[in-house]
Amino acid sequence: MKSSFITLLFSLAFLVFLQSCNNKDSGEEKAPEKGAQLKLTEEVTFLNTNGDEISTIRVALADDQQSRNQGLMDVNDLPNDAGMLFIFEEEEELSFYMANTPLPLDIMFVSADSNIIRIHHNTSPFSSKQLLSDGPAQYVVETNAGYAVANDIQEGMKIRF
Numbered sequence: 001m002k003s004s005f006i007t008l009l010f011s012l013a014f015l016v017f018l019q020s021c022n023n024k025d026s027g028e029e030k031a032p033e034k035g036a037q038l039k040l041t042e043e044v045t046f047l048n049t050n051g052d053e054i055s056t057i058r059v060a061l062a063d064d065q066q067s068r069n070q071g072l073m074d075v076n077d078l079p080n081d082a083g084m085l086f087i088f089e090e091e092e093e094l095s096f097y098m099a100n101t102p103l104p105l106d107i108m109f110v111s112a113d114s115n116i117i118r119i120h121h122n123t124s125p126f127s128s129k130q131l132l133s134d135g136p137a138q139y140v141v142e143t144n145a146g147y148a149v150a151n152d153i154q155e156g157m158k159i160r161f
Contacts, residue, residue, distance in 0.1 A: 035074045035102070036070070036074040036075045036076075038075060038078070038082065038084070039060050040058035040059060040060055040079075040082050041059075041061060042059050042060075042061055043056050043059065044057055044059050044085055044160070044161045045159065045160045045161070046153050046157060046158075047157060047159065048157055049156060054151055054153065056081075057082055057141075057143060058083075059082065059083050059161070060082075060085070061084075061087065062085065062086040062087070063086075063087040068086050068088075071086070071096075071101065072101050072103065073099070073101050074101075074102070075101070075103060076102055078144050080144060080147075082143075082144075083141055083142050083147070085139065086140040086141075087138070088137075088139070091111060091112040091137060091138040092137070092138075093132070093133055093136060093137075094109060094132075094133040094137045095130045095133070096120075096131045097129060097131060098125055098126060098129070098131075099126065099127070099128050100126065101126065102125050102126065103125060104123055104125055104144075104145035105123045105143065106119060106121050106122065106142070106143045106144070106145055106146065106147050106149075107119070107123055107141075107142050108143075109134070109139075109140055110138065111135070111136060111137055111138065112136070112138040112139075114139075115156065115157075115158055116154070116155050116157050117133065117134065117135045117137060117155060118135065118137070119154070119155055121145070121146075121149065123145065139161075141159060
């Protein structure tokens with residue numbers, strides 16, 4: 001009787017093992033969703049009011065209508081030293097929003113003479129709230145949220161690219 005009880009226990013343990021194997025995926029590990037990928041081809045350097053370099057990021061360019069419309073939408077991972085530079089044909093009042101953008105960002109509006117005129121810190125992902133330049137701008141730099149504060153980047157400073 002003792003041996004049949006042990007056999008029963010082993011059989012039950014084996015069945016539990018088989019059941020747990022059947023509940024798992026097919027064994028293929030799925031890569032995490034990365035979303036849109038950026039081509040970081042240029043650099044933007046932030047300058048303090050004395051003209052000294054304070055930080056530099058690698059950027060993807062958004063210099064045509066299609067790339068400006070896409071922006072950082074669907075980008076799920078942005079390196080700390082990376083961002084996007086939007087270039088417009090003319091200096092004008094600009095407005096951005098965060099629809100389909102899963103990352104909180106710092107958005108910096110920059111005039112034609114490279115002055116940072118407005119910084120929106122730590123913007124809300126997926127928000128449709130309009131973020132205004134509050135003056136004529138020709139460029140916009142987007143970085144991870146907190147980049148401006150961490151690098152002491154303030155309105156009135158300049159960029160170089």
